[in-house]
Amino acid sequence: MEVINNSDRHRFEVHEGELTAELVYRIEDGVIDLIHTEVPKELGGRGIGNELARAALEFAAQENLLVRPTCPFVKAYLRRHPAAAKLTGRRDD
Numbered sequence: 001m002e003v004i005n006n007s008d009r010h011r012f013e014v015h016e017g018e019l020t021a022e023l024v025y026r027i028e029d030g031v032i033d034l035i036h037t038e039v040p041k042e043l044g045g046r047g048i049g050n051e052l053a054r055a056a057l058e059f060a061a062q063e064n065l066l067v068r069p070t071c072p073f074v075k076a077y078l079r080r081h082p083a084a085a086k087l088t089g090r091r092d093d
Contacts (some may be wrong), residue, residue: 002047003055012052012059016043023052023071032056032065037073053077057084 004013014021021039025032034056039048051073060067067087069075078085 001046001049003051005055005059005076012055014043014048014052019043021048021052023056023074025050025056027065030065031068032060032063033068034074037071049073050077054084057087060087 001014004015010027012023013026019040019042019064021037021043023037024035026035034053034070037049037052039052045071050063054077056074063074065087067074069078069088077087
């Protein structure tokens with residue numbers, strides 16, 4: 001599956017036919033705030049949310065951005081993938 005960084009719309013996207021899954025973000029002062037993940041229920045259960053989170057965290061690492069995981073899904077992803085949590089700059093997320 002291909003995750004696209006749609007920087008014009010400030011979101012990472014996965015397209016399946018007419019459906020789009022997304023992780024919305026905002027970048028400010030060297031921090032990427034991962035705000036909201038939305039996967040249409042028709043696309044659920046395929047790991048798309050995980051792929052969106054992984055792509056966002058890889059982007060943050062490449063761009064040397066700290067991560068603010070506002071989105072509950074991203075917070076849960078970071079708990080399941082502690083190595084990625086170092087990008088947040090703190091351990092409590």
